[in-house]
Amino acid sequence: MSGCNASPGMPTTTDEVHIASLVVHAAPARVAATAEAIRALPDARVHAVSAAGKIVVTLETDSGTVMTDQIEAMRRLPGVLSAVLVYQCTDTAEAMNEEMP
Numbered sequence: 001m002s003g004c005n006a007s008p009g010m011p012t013t014t015d016e017v018h019i020a021s022l023v024v025h026a027a028p029a030r031v032a033a034t035a036e037a038i039r040a041l042p043d044a045r046v047h048a049v050s051a052a053g054k055i056v057v058t059l060e061t062d063s064g065t066v067m068t069d070q071i072e073a074m075r076r077l078p079g080v081l082s083a084v085l086v087y088q089c090t091d092t093a094e095a096m097n098e099e100m101p
Contacts, residue, residue: 017060018067020088022074024055030079031055037077041070053081064090 026034028051035049038057043066048056057074061067067088074083 015092015094016062016064016090017092018062018064018088018090020059020067020071021086022057022059022071022083023086024057024074024083025081026053026055026077027079027081028053034077034079038074041073043070044074 024034024038031049031051031053035046035055038044038055039046043059043061045058045060046055047058048054059067059070061070071083071085074080
């Protein structure tokens, strides 16, 4: 696996993998409903939810546009105070499927 070595000079291909992790901060009274709404979004996975309102999310899409749309959809959910991108990478699907020695 190449480890998300995308660079500005990397050729553009439709066979890409975009991975991002985010911390979504929701109003504590709405955190459960917000986490369920995020789970309903395509390509989104909720990994942890705290009573204080923090939700750890990953996205895996095949398009930067889809990734951006999903993040914006999270930001617009009722009760969401912020959605902060923690990590993002893009690579070709071929590179992501390479076995590491």
